Amino acid sequence: MSLQNRTLLKVIVLGDSGVGKTSLMNQYVHMKFSQQYKATIGADFVTKELQIDERNVTLQIWDTAGQERFQSLGVAFYRGADCCVLVYDVNVLKSFDDLDNWHEEFLKQANPTDPRTFPFILLGNKIDLDGGNSRVVSEKKAKDWCASKENIPYFETSAKEDINVDEAFHCIAKTALANE
Numbered sequence: 001m002s003l004q005n006r007t008l009l010k011v012i013v014l015g016d017s018g019v020g021k022t023s024l025m026n027q028y029v030h031m032k033f034s035q036q037y038k039a040t041i042g043a044d045f046v047t048k049e050l051q052i053d054e055r056n057v058t059l060q061i062w063d064t065a066g067q068e069r070f071q072s073l074g075v076a077f078y079r080g081a082d083c084c085v086l087v088y089d090v091n092v093l094k095s096f097d098d099l100d101n102w103h104e105e106f107l108k109q110a111n112p113t114d115p116r117t118f119p120f121i122l123l124g125n126k127i128d129l130d131g132g133n134s135r136v137v138s139e140k141k142a143k144d145w146c147a148s149k150e151n152i153p154y155f156e157t158s159a160k161e162d163i164n165v166d167e168a169f170h171c172i173a174k175t176a177l178a179n180e
């Protein structure tokens, strides 16, 4: 594919450690899933090329290499972000409760021109776990949170079973592009 007329979109992925951020990216970009817990991927970002409404888009997806503590992510991480993906684990209440902090932290650090229209997306991951029996956050609860935050789009995903991963990242690209 030609490199001409490519739109580069920077996407950053935030959320508590262990919710599956790296796994979602791996599933989306490399079509792979690993049970092994790896705190670091050894790179700041991965890229994926796709087409959105006949436009060639390169998604540059930035992951946290295990520094999921507030204030430890550098300025370069947030600079020029076009979309922020927030991830929680539907089986871990704390990861849902922490979403407000991640949302706030992003707005503080990235300081977008218009915080009210800046595109966020929420992913509720690990819906496959224990056949859904260990789930503690309902879809309604998550959607209510999204509604309280300028109607953030919401997807329920499984990086392990490859459920909704493509759909979510497609929406991420579309949303980021629309905000360009």
Ligand code: GDP
Binding pocket: 015, 016, 017, 018, 019, 020, 021, 022, 023, 024, 034, 035, 036, 037, 038, 039, 125, 126, 127, 128, 129, 157, 158, 159, 160, 161
């Ligand atoms: P991160 O810290 O947010 O990057 O989380 P990881 O991607 O490293 O995943 C943490 C652990 O959860 C790993 O052991 C993964 O294999 C596992 N994991 C990630 N996504 C899923 C999922 O959708 N379903 C299940 N069952 N396990 C997952």
Ligand code: MG
Binding pocket: 021, 022, 023, 038, 039, 040, 063, 064, 065, 066
């Ligand atoms: Mg990770």
